[in-house]
Amino acid sequence: MIGVFVRRWKLIGLVALGTVALLIFLAAIFMASGVYNVAASERHFLVTNKLLAFTLQRSIETHSMFVEVPKQNEEDLVPLGANHFSSACALCHGSPTERRNAVVLRMLPTPPPLKEAATKWTPAQLFWIVKHGLKYTGMPAWPGAQRDDEVWAVVAFLRRLPDMDRAEYRRLVRAEPRTESEERSPLVFEQKEELPHFCSRCHGTASTLPASRRVPALHGQSAGYLKRALEEYRNGTRSSGFMEPVATNLTAAQIDSLSNEYAERDPIHTAPVPKDSRSLKRGRAIAEIGIRESGIPPCLACHSGRASKQFPILRGLSADYMMGQLSLWRRGLRDETAYGAIMAVIANRLNQQQIRDVTAYLESLQNKHSADRPSAGRGGE
Ligand code: HEC
Ligand code: HEC
Ligand code: HEC
Numbered sequence: 001m002i003g004v005f006v007r008r009w010k011l012i013g014l015v016a017l018g019t020v021a022l023l024i025f026l027a028a029i030f031m032a033s034g035v036y037n038v039a040a041s042e043r044h045f046l047v048t049n050k051l052l053a054f055t056l057q058r059s060i061e062t063h064s065m066f067v068e069v070p071k072q073n074e075e076d077l078v079p080l081g082a083n084h085f086s087s088a089c090a091l092c093h094g095s096p097t098e099r100r101n102a103v104v105l106r107m108l109p110t111p112p113p114l115k116e117a118a119t120k121w122t123p124a125q126l127f128w129i130v131k132h133g134l135k136y137t138g139m140p141a142w143p144g145a146q147r148d149d150e151v152w153a154v155v156a157f158l159r160r161l162p163d164m165d166r167a168e169y170r171r172l173v174r175a176e177p178r179t180e181s182e183e184r185s186p187l188v189f190e191q192k193e194e195l196p197h198f199c200s201r202c203h204g205t206a207s208t209l210p211a212s213r214r215v216p217a218l219h220g221q222s223a224g225y226l227k228r229a230l231e232e233y234r235n236g237t238r239s240s241g242f243m244e245p246v247a248t249n250l251t252a253a254q255i256d257s258l259s260n261e262y263a264e265r266d267p268i269h270t271a272p273v274p275k276d277s278r279s280l281k282r283g284r285a286i287a288e289i290g291i292r293e294s295g296i297p298p299c300l301a302c303h304s305g306r307a308s309k310q311f312p313i314l315r316g317l318s319a320d321y322m323m324g325q326l327s328l329w330r331r332g333l334r335d336e337t338a339y340g341a342i343m344a345v346i347a348n349r350l351n352q353q354q355i356r357d358v359t360a361y362l363e364s365l366q367n368k369h370s371a372d373r374p375s376a377g378r379g380g381e
Contacts, residue, residue: 040106040108044108056134056137060121060125060128063128063132064125064127064128067127072152074156074160076213076214076320077152077153077156078153078156078160078172079211080153080157080211080212080214080215080242081153081154081155081156081157082157082169082172083173084153084157084241087245087246088245092107093112093113093114094113094114096164096166096168096170097169097170100113109137114161115161118159118160118161118162123159126158126159127151130154130155131151142241143245144239144241144243145239146239146331146333147239147240149327150241153212195258195261196258199258202215202242203215203216204217205268206219206266209270210268210270210318213318213319213320213321214318214321214324215321216317216318217270217317217318219266219267219268220262220265220266220267221262221263221312222263222309222313223259223262223263223264224259224308225309225311225313226259226262227259228339230243230247230258231247231255233247234250234255237336237337238334238336238337238340239333239334267366268316269316270317270318270363273319275319275360275364279356279361280357280360280361280364282357282361283359283360283361283362286298286357287299287300287358287361287362288300294349295349296346296354299314299358303362311339314362314365315365316366317362317363319359322359322362322363326347326359329344329347330347
């Protein structure tokens, strides 16, 4: 009895194995024959389409399950995301003011317009798509390694897109004065404005602020430092999905002249967020005296612009930008160069409260002694 049972199962097993082998063989012949048409000019079969869309949908849903959405000031991130979108994404996806190019329309799958993407995907799913890209579709992954903080700026923009009209988009990507009070603010510089409009859209001009508090002001920064920063983005030792693509397109001569131009400008003032005076007092002590017991040297010993042209001048940067950079060092990023390694040690010795205090103080400095700003000067050591 048992013998018959075993024999029957053996037979079923062999037939199943044989069928699988045959199927693999037929599939191999099909592939090797070259009959399958990979032309992008041919649409997929309906069933292939449905299968691919289903796989993509499920993969995104599963992989984004554990993405945590950070709490942050999204309003401030939208203009930064918009400016990156206009130069890096709109060529494929179109924008409120641009139609997709005829070449892109012949891609398969065709990059869809993203007007409604935020109603189709959750913020975590959008984040995952923009960070990782989509295999076999042409949708690229984020270029700045481990810069999740940057990806969220693009997500903030995508979330605003459903309600955004052409006028608002145009305003965002041209970095025109953002509010009435900014238009009225006494930021009067009569210097010529000949810096590339492209950089100004994010980094601000003599009369407009940077697009976001996450974007560093470049006006009045040390030329040696600016030049090195651009070279580092270009050779990949400093990671940023916003700046690496920009810097790769610059020639050495352009890097030189942009760095010198920016360094010669008067600093622009960010709009400091009010801070409580006790925090500023603690911050001032760290910046001027340091904290001996924690081995933290005074920031201004290196950062006033007098120590070395390779050290950035911090006055003129927003607290949010500085906090962002300090947290990169604390996450083990931006330490590939000798200069980055110096700052990594210091950043790791500061606690969160000290970081908030000292960056608030450093930001507040810009309104005090803009007159005695050390000349940033050309070139660098
Ligand atoms: C080279 C062209 C290309 C570029 C550049 C590109 N994408 Fe895509 N994107 C695609 C393609 C192709 C798809 C996949 C469409 C599909 O599978 O149906 C896609 C899909 C997406 C989706 C999912 C859309 C949906 O409705 O399912 C989002 C969101 C997205 N891209 C955002 C971006 C952002 C943000 C950028 C810029 C940082 C960007 N893409 C740059 C080609 C591109
Ligand atoms: C889409 C917005 C955007 C555009 C356009 C842009 N930048 Fe940037 N830039 C940024 C952001 C954001 C950072 C901070 C990146 C980081 O975290 O390292 C940055 C950083 C920099 C830095 C380093 C400054 C510092 O204090 O460390 C330099 C130099 C710079 N950009 C120069 C330029 C130049 C020159 C152009 C034009 C050719 C340009 N950028 C265009 C957004 C932009
Ligand atoms: C011994 C000199 C030294 C001291 C002291 C120092 N730094 Fe730095 N810091 C540097 C150098 C060098 C860099 C540039 C790193 C690079 O290029 O990657 C830097 C960069 C920075 C940046 C990034 C600026 C930008 O534009 O991206 C911030 C923010 C910063 N330091 C904050 C601080 C704070 C806050 C303190 C005090 C607690 C401090 N630093 C003390 C040397 C110093």
